[in-house]
Amino acid sequence: MTEQKSITCEEFIGALDEYVAGDMSDGRRSAAVEHLLGCRSCVAYEESYRRTIELEKQLTRDDLRTSLPVELAREIERQRKV
Amino acid sequence: MSEMELIQGLRAGDNDAFEVLIKTYGGRMLSVARRFLRNEDDARDAVQDAFISIFRSIGAFEGHALLATWIHRIAVNAALMKLRSLSRRGDEESIEPLLPRFRSDGHQIESSVPWHGVDEALESEELRHTVREAIEKLPPSHRVVLLLRDIEELTPEETAESLGITRTAVKVRLHRGRQALRTLLDPHLKERR
Numbered sequence: 572m573t574e575q576k577s578i579t580c581e582e583f584i585g586a587l588d589e590y591v592a593g594d595m596s597d598g599r600r601s602a603a604v605e606h607l608l609g610c611r612s613c614v615a616y617e618e619s620y621r622r623t624i625e626l627e628k629q630l631t632r633d634d635l636r637t638s639l640p641v642e643l644a645r646e647i648e649r650q651r652k653v
Numbered sequence: 654m655s656e657m658e659l660i661q662g663l664r665a666g667d668n669d670a671f672e673v674l675i676k677t678y679g680g681r682m683l684s685v686a687r688r689f690l691r692n693e694d695d696a697r698d699a700v701q702d703a704f705i706s707i708f709r710s711i712g713a714f715e716g717h718a719l720l721a722t723w724i725h726r727i728a729v730n731a732a733l734m735k736l737r738s739l740s741r742r743g744d745e746e747s748i749e750p751l752l753p754r755f756r757s758d759g760h761q762i763e764s765s766v767p768w769h770g771v772d773e774a775l776e777s778e779e780l781r782h783t784v785r786e787a788i789e790k791l792p793p794s795h796r797v798v799l800l801l802r803d804i805e806e807l808t809p810e811e812t813a814e815s816l817g818i819t820r821t822a823v824k825v826r827l828h829r830g831r832q833a834l835r836t837l838l839d840p841h842l843k844e845r846r
Contacts, residue, residue, distance in 0.1 A: 579759025588828040616753070616765040616835075619842070623835040626784045627803045629775060630688065637687075639679030643697050647675055647704045 578602050583613050587620055656720050663711045675704070678721070682728040688800055689732035691789050695739065696732070703731035729805055733815060736797060745792045751833035768842040780841075787837035795830035802827050 583606045589595050590603050607614050639647075654662070654673055662670025682703055686696035706727050714723055754762040774780045788796060801812045802823065813820045 579755075580761045581755040581759040584753055584761075584832070588824065588831070612761050612764040612766075615767045616761070619765065619768045619835055619839065620831060622768055622771050622842075623831055623838060624803055625775070626771070626780070626838065627788070627799065627834070629781055630784060630788075630804060633781065634681040634684040637680040637684035639675065639683055639700070640697075643683075643700065644675050644679055647679070647701055648671070650701065650705060651671060651708050 578606050580606075580610060580613050580616075583607070583610070584616060587617060590617070591621055591624070660711070660714065660716065660720060671708075674707070678724050679704075682724065685725065685728045686732045686735075688785075688788070688804065689729075689736055689797065690739075695735055699731045699735040700728070702734065703728045706731060729801075730815075733797070736793070740793060745794060748792050748795055748829055748833050751791075751836045752829060753832060753836070765839075766843060768839075771842060774842075783841050784834075784838065787834055790837055791830055791833055795826045795833065798823055798826040799830035799834065803831070 583590075583603055586595070586599070586603070590600070595603065607617065654670070659670055659673055659677075663674060679700065682700050683696060686699040686703075687693070690696040690699060703724075707724060710727075714720070718726075753765075756762055788799065791799065797816065798812060801807045801815060802809070807815065809820045809823050812823045816823070818826075
């Protein structure tokens, strides 16, 4: 993607990680925003890409809900005493 | 038992302290290991390895980090070690079929459509199950980067160091991994329209 020029869907999606992380120069960001203003498909893609990251992070909710199986806890305790 | 009492007890070899440690942190360590390792026995092995590492190094824990953070990092490292011992070169499926495709003029071949109902579904166990399954379908070299960067929130440098790859490889695999995961989730979330 070059500075201050219109970009394609392929170029926009190729740099989407930098776009969502706010890691783009002003020129590249302007080009990305300009592309979004004219491309509903990339608007949908960008939104679902962000949602994908949010959904990944939800998995940590399971950490506090998981309990250690009794037999595994016993085995760990046994190994400690060896 | 406060964290300081727990640490002192562990250093003193107190049985009650170890019991509290296993009870308090074992479940979440297993949850972490399950994210990295598809096989339950492998995940349990990694948890055992992590506890052995904790038992051996608790004396060296300096308290600069929270105990939970220190233990979490050990659990992640044990899972990575296990993953490394299981991985074999050349047996990984390509991620290419899961990436968006473009025409020669740079437009998407298949237009993307909005996802609906995600806000309402964020609390859903069913959706988390779908996300877990989708992550498990990612090629391991991309899955592990996605887990370390997006879920464990390691920096690009930490991820690169943990995996013995370059920062550029981390960046590329993360972006491709997210795109592939998005592709796998797309049918489920479009269906909510």
